[in-house]
Amino acid sequence: MPQSEPPASDSFQVVAVAASAGGIHALTVLLGGLDADFPLPVLVVQHLDPRHRTVLAGILDRRTGLDVKLAEQGDTARPGTVYLAPPDRHLLVGADGSLSLSQSELVHFLRPSADLLFESVAGSYGARAVAVVLSGTGNDGAMGVDAVKSRGGTVIAQDPGTAEFGGMPEAAMGTGTVDFVLPLEEIPAVIRGLVDR
Template sequence: MQFSAPQSDGFEVVVAASSAGGINALVVLLGALPGDLPVPVLVVQHLDPRHRTVIADVLGRRTPLAVKLAEDHEQTHPGTVYIAPPDRHLLVRPGGRLALTDSELVHFVRPSADLLFESVAGAYGPKAIACVLSGTGRDGAMGVDAVKSRGGTVIVQDPSTAEFSGMPEAAVGTGTVDFVLPLEEIAAVIRGLVGTEKQ
């Protein structure tokens, strides 16, 4: 299968956003990515800030990738998943350094996929792959617009296969999506784009 997504001289980051139904979606996506993935993965999953989160442990048991909660000023590394902590926005700076902020809610949520995607668009431009998975609301739609406007590649879970279709439908509605795929097919496209399946 040939992909028509724009090829820069290689992708450098994968970013994923999810909300309701997102843990299951992330298990499927991350579980199908190889431990030697040549790029970092940044994740915004809307979590209840009133409870200590075990998302990194849950996902870490189901993927060969290293999984951790993101830390302020942390440098990203390939093959590692960085998850936005509850109630903190996650941003990335050029060069792959992370930043956490407790600035205002965006569309009633913190962390915000839009803020992360916009920072990824600015830091990585055409070397970014952004994914929107199951979730309610519109978070991520403005962000995929930003990623696409900078030449990045946008993948959205087919809303008909999502446990909650709000976020995928809002992303598709922007008209700036490269791939709309069943959840089980997204990881294969990412592997192809980042070069782990080239012969």
């Protein structure tokens, strides 16, 4: 019987990741498990104190073969590069891979917001998006994974039992739209498997 939709094998074009409390360790493990030739851009919202300049890009850059940088207005998302939302800026992506930063209102008292990133990824990439929710408190990312799933994307949540803070993964799981609930150490291999499939 013919398939009604194309297989996802070569269709993934972006990975979007949300993290908060406990997220720096989780991001280190996740990004450290992706090789320098990883063929997709990785967009990251990590909740950071907006009052301080962040050194997170430098920390993560030393722990992965991927290039890690703070996203800048007008960047084009390139394969093998990690783009971090700067403190106090929402990170959004267009269908052409162009990145934009916004100081629009806080979402759930947060800027940057994982929900806004995931919603923009869903709108721009649809079924070609992978969304990942890592350690964190609160429920940022839950509305966003719903959007990603509704457009045919794939959603991964860190097993709350392996997260320093399980609130964000649990909130994502509560939507009923998560495809994979995985221990942190297994997430990179599953992402590579999805992309290489």
